[in-house]
Amino acid sequence: MAGRWVKALLGLSALAVLSVEGACPNKCSGHGSCGANDICSCEQNWINADCSARQCPFTRAWQDTASYNNDAHYYAECGNRGICDRSTGICQCDETFVGSGCRRLKCPSDCSGHGKCQFIEDLAVSTDKRVGGNPLFIDYTSWDREKIQGCRCDPGWEGHSCNRRVCPQGDDPLTTGQYDMQQGITITHSAVIKFVIRYADPYGNLWTTSEITSGLPTADATTCTNIETALRRIPNFALSSRVLNSNEISVKPGGVGAYTRTGPTTGTVAATVADITTATNCIVTFPAAPGTTGLQSLLEVDVTPYTAAGSQP
Template identity: 45%
Template sequence: MLGIFVLLLLPVVVVQVADAACANSCSGHGRCGASNQCTCDADWALAPDCSLRKCPTGVAWTDKAKTANAAHAVAECSNRGVCDYSKGECTCFNGYTGAACQRLRCPSDCSGHGLCYSSATLASQYGPSSLAGSGPTYTNWEKDSMTSCMCDMGYNGPDCSQCKLPMMETW
């Protein structure tokens, strides 16, 4: 009877030894492989023990072109922020926003007198031939990254901070 009990415990001991061979048991965020290396879960990586979170990625603001038509590869925090690996979050540089720092922040957040839109939205909603939101489709790499203010009636300027006075008719 004791022999059967020992045989039943043997696989459990082997599994624990295999897990222990990987660094920090993969921090509970991965699986230990046959070569004693962790295969990290989707949101975890960047360390041999899967202890650091990945940060969001976006189209890089600056990049070296690979070919004539291939530039702006995907980069962590879009190369416009610093990753906090403990949280998996980007801290964007001044002037950039978004989970992956992938968008320019509108100047002064449009001063409370307008809305911030991407180039793609401005082209389709307010560009030439934009009746009922059917304007041209803007497809360049920065279509969702570059932003501008659409000022409320009575305001203008790049940040909608200038008050437009109504035009007076002259006699």
């Protein structure tokens, strides 16, 4: 009788062991803990009933159905623009989408090696005149601010993928009555100062002159000559003809009237800036050479005193 009780107890013990070991599916694959009702509690980024599959990154959805007002583009696995590889937890993104969770739109042809791929939130506040941004913007905060990208081309290149060279620009030989563009420079000062001038050419290059030393406010000719010398020294014939002593930029003492555009082909000219003893007035005449005819970006005069060690200019 005692032997039968021992066998019965051993049988119940074996069943209990089998019951404990076989409770949760696949022992939660080593990526979770077995809990009540034989349900696995998976570790972070592991899913399925047995915690055997990886979860891919969630990013702002490129497209989805809004749940409430202003609630579109909520987080979705692979941004709804890719398929999750459950064995690795890495998204297999649709064509033209890249990044963790397919979060970014790829730049066309990687900007062809002639530009930088940037988010539209950066392009929106760009000071590059070719980009057309507005540095006065505070922020671009729409849902796609860190998702859509575009190319910011290097100087001399253009096109949505920066795959085209910028062609030389010049005067139309079939038109008449042209005038070389003139710009006025007025610098208010009471003593000799040092400054630089910046020029943005039509091809996207930004040039900065070497340091220019002014004359006294009553010596406009000296200052204008120094400005002319510095502008002519800008390399790559940016402000001069390739022919020696031909069609070079000129800077002479004098003032010009501010021009205000009132329509596509109309405008008004204000009175000429008066010559006063507390300011230097110079007239800059651009050369009739490829790249310097027609409308030009305004020259920028920087009188900031760069005195710290290593400052440039």
